[in-house]
Amino acid sequence: xxxxxxxxxxxSRLDILDEKGNIDDSLMPPLSDSDIKKIxxxxxxxRTFDHTALSLQREGRIGTFPSIxxxxxxxxxxxxxxxxxxxxxxxxxxxxxxxxxGYPIHMLFLYWxxxxxxxxxxxxxxxxxxxxxxxxxxxxxxxTATAAKFRGDKIAVVTYFGDGGTSEGDFHEGFxxxxxxxxxxxxxxxxxxxxxxxxxxxxxxxxxxxxxxFAYGFEGIQVDGNDVFSVYKATKEAVEKARGGGGPTFxxxxxxRMSDHTTADDATxxxxxxxxELWKERDPLLRLRIFMEKKGLWSEQYAREVxxxxxxxxxxxxxxxxxxxxxxxxxxxxxxxxxxxxRQIKEMKDL
Amino acid sequence: MPKFNMVQAINLALKEEMQRDKNVVVLGxxxxxxxxxxxxxxxxxxQFGPERxxxxxxxESVIVGSAIGMAVYGLRPVAEIQFMGFIYPAIDQxxxxxxxxxxxxxxxxxxxxxxxxxxxxxxKALELHSESTEALFCxxxxxxxxxxxxPYFAKGLLISSIxxxxxxxxxxxxRLYRLFREDVPEGEYTIPLGKARIVQEGSEVTVIAxxxxxxxxxxxAGPDAEIIDLMTLNPFDEETIYQxxxxxxxxxxxxxxxxxxxxxxxxxxxxxxxxILYLKAPIMRVTAYDxxxxxxxLEDYYIPSVDRIKKAIEEVKKY
Numbered sequence: 001x002x003x004x005x006x007x008x009x010x011x012s013r014l015d016i017l018d019e020k021g022n023i024d025d026s027l028m029p030p031l032s033d034s035d036i037k038k039i040x041x042x043x044x045x046x047r048t049f050d051h052t053a054l055s056l057q058r059e060g061r062i063g064t065f066p067s068i069x070x071x072x073x074x075x076x077x078x079x080x081x082x083x084x085x086x087x088x089x090x091x092x093x094x095x096x097x098x099x100x101x102g103y104p105i106h107m108l109f110l111y112w113x114x115x116x117x118x119x120x121x122x123x124x125x126x127x128x129x130x131x132x133x134x135x136x137x138x139x140x141x142x143x144t145a146t147a148a149k150f151r152g153d154k155i156a157v158v159t160y161f162g163d164g165g166t167s168e169g170d171f172h173e174g175f176x177x178x179x180x181x182x183x184x185x186x187x188x189x190x191x192x193x194x195x196x197x198x199x200x201x202x203x204x205x206x207x208x209x210x211x212x213x214f215a216y217g218f219e220g221i222q223v224d225g226n227d228v229f230s231v232y233k234a235t236k237e238a239v240e241k242a243r244g245g246g247g248p249t250f251x252x253x254x255x256x257r258m259s260d261h262t263t264a265d266d267a268t269x270x271x272x273x274x275x276x277e278l279w280k281e282r283d284p285l286l287r288l289r290i291f292m293e294k295k296g297l298w299s300e301q302y303a304r305e306v307x308x309x310x311x312x313x314x315x316x317x318x319x320x321x322x323x324x325x326x327x328x329x330x331x332x333x334x335x336x337x338x339x340x341x342x343r344q345i346k347e348m349k350d351l
Numbered sequence: 352m353p354k355f356n357m358v359q360a361i362n363l364a365l366k367e368e369m370q371r372d373k374n375v376v377v378l379g380x381x382x383x384x385x386x387x388x389x390x391x392x393x394x395x396x397x398q399f400g401p402e403r404x405x406x407x408x409x410x411e412s413v414i415v416g417s418a419i420g421m422a423v424y425g426l427r428p429v430a431e432i433q434f435m436g437f438i439y440p441a442i443d444q445x446x447x448x449x450x451x452x453x454x455x456x457x458x459x460x461x462x463x464x465x466x467x468x469x470x471x472x473x474x475k476a477l478e479l480h481s482e483s484t485e486a487l488f489c490x491x492x493x494x495x496x497x498x499x500x501x502p503y504f505a506k507g508l509l510i511s512s513i514x515x516x517x518x519x520x521x522x523x524x525x526r527l528y529r530l531f532r533e534d535v536p537e538g539e540y541t542i543p544l545g546k547a548r549i550v551q552e553g554s555e556v557t558v559i560a561x562x563x564x565x566x567x568x569x570x571x572a573g574p575d576a577e578i579i580d581l582m583t584l585n586p587f588d589e590e591t592i593y594q595x596x597x598x599x600x601x602x603x604x605x606x607x608x609x610x611x612x613x614x615x616x617x618x619x620x621x622x623x624x625x626x627i628l629y630l631k632a633p634i635m636r637v638t639a640y641d642x643x644x645x646x647x648x649l650e651d652y653y654i655p656s657v658d659r660i661k662k663a664i665e666e667v668k669k670y
Contacts (some may be wrong), residue, residue, distance in 0.1 A: 079599075087424075116455065116457045117457050117458055120459050139444060142416070142446065143422075143428075151424075151425075173413035177407065208562065336454055336493050338515070342586070
């Protein structure tokens with residue numbers, strides 16, 4: 001008789017770029033100067049989109065909107081590591097992911113203005129529309145990964161969710177399924193510390209979210225979610241592992257939601273000011289800028305050009321959205337079933 | 352022609368569709384090595400291998416949810432939920448996603464999945480093994496609901512369901528699985544979704560049923576009754592019903608689900624809206640009672656009996 005350890009785990013955390021713009025050279029992923037500039041430009045573009053969306057919401061030109069402010073590195077760093085043939089299943093706060101994948105920005109505005117045409121995903125993009133019920137997109141990603149494996153396609157499937165999502169049943173069922181079948185999938189959690197008003201500590205008693213992967217038989221890692229290089233490196237390695245038949249990976253991006261949950265929320269009701277101040281110093285864009293400046297990749301003039309270009313792109317997208325022909329009310333019938341039912345045909349006459 | 356029971360007919364439909372289309376896969380609990388708890392998928396693992404006959408963990412939500420993800424990638428998944436009472440954990444995936452993906456993506460994606468599940472009582476099973484909650488699924492637009500009543504129609508309807516571009520909830524009456532055999536041709540034939548069939552022509556009263564209740568109606572109704580097997584519960588075949596009501600002016604609807612908000616309510620409201628001037632009597636519903644589905648001791652009191660159906664038919668005829 002004996003009692004002895006039969007299994008143990010180590011949870012790692014990856015930090016490459018710190019708040020002062022210093023990097024750990026030994027961990028730095030191979031990114032060219034032009035890649036780094038592209039990433040910076042995507043961060044600025046996503047932030048410009050976000051600010052514009054918040055103003056449009058205040059003016060009543062779009063509906064409720066969830067800001068991505070603070071989470072840009074988690075979103076752009078991960079999406080930048082994907083290939084065109086990979087499949088992506090976002091939650092509802094992944095506008096930076098969509099923008100990085102090349103999703104037409106005017107369609108994102110169209111969606112947030114309440115028009116389904118915004119998520120008629122272009123045929124050359126392998127992404128799903130955003131998913132409102134928390135965590136329920138995870139099984140879809142698992143199914144697509146099953147199908148890709150079945151077909152022998154060397155692709156990775158990536159799904160995004162938040163810290164709140166890790167409490168949902170679909171998270172656990174999906175993780176379990178992915179582990180059992182060793183699926184080519186990467187689970188990316190943006191742990192932004194708050195699920196509306198519920199803090200990360202009240203969400204789970206686990207010390208990290210990353211450790212949950214080990215219960216399902218695969219690796220989990222925590223990365224600095226405000227460091228675009230850490231997120232990129234972890235994602236790049238995970239998607240390559242997935243494509244090569246190495247099975248699933250869980251990446252916990254440790255980040256922060258700088259804004260309210262959505263424009264319908266008031267985070268001052270539940271969050272201490274000091275916490276926000278602390279995270280301001282950890283801003284993902286700021287530290288990338290300092291790093292680039294040290295490397296000679298950033299100047300005031302370059303920054304101005306990038307900002308002006310982003311503003312132009314976003315303003316043009318808004319114009320395109322707002323001058324689009326109105327949605328045909330018949331569309332609500334057209335896209336319910338493959339063909340109209342006899343009752344729908346009668347109902348359409350009421351319009 | 353071979354005589355098959357419903358289990359064998361459904362098995363044949365799955366086998367033939369899997370032979371025809373390599374994108375058809377089956378997933379669910381115990382569907383592989385065990386051949387399903389009712390043996391509906393028996394022999395399929397040996398023939399098609401574990402990549403197409405997938406024994407899943409006990410995860411109803413991910414069985415349906417992953418079927419959605421597979422369908423988006425071009426497969427034609429047939430998911431089995433072991434009993435209708437176990438479909439409730441998967442309702443979020445069915446209602447929030449399978450039903451809406453076409454609309455949400457404005458037609459970029461569709462969800463051609465089939466969710467097969469045994470439903471209804473009559474086999475003296477445990478709690479939540481005898482549910483008949485088809486109306487829940489009929490109410491949710493974007494999905495179709497099918498309930499065959501015989502082996503022949505089960506095969507043809509399942510083939511149509513697998514090929515249909517929309518998600519289909521395919522309800523297999525547990526009581527009918529091995530109740531009787533009939534001629535079931537090998538090879539392809541389809542029964543169209545959205546169409547009812549007239550099982551018996553008659554002039555005095557229209558009796559509408561589906562699944563296992565059809566067989567009680569056949570025992571209860573006389574030769575003057577027009578008997579309609581609805582087969583597809585959503586979207587249901589209004590036209591066949593209206594034409595029959597025009598002829599008979601009397602209607603009895605029979606289902607195994609409770610009366611309140613059951614599918615009978617929708618059918619009778621539709622008849623009242625469209626056919627009021629043809630009605631000679633109030634529309635009657637013979638249903639299970641507004642009570643929680645009881646355990647086997649009380650099951651026979653709960654599910655509509657031949658006598659109750661008979662009485663209702665007599666009552667509308669006398670009116």
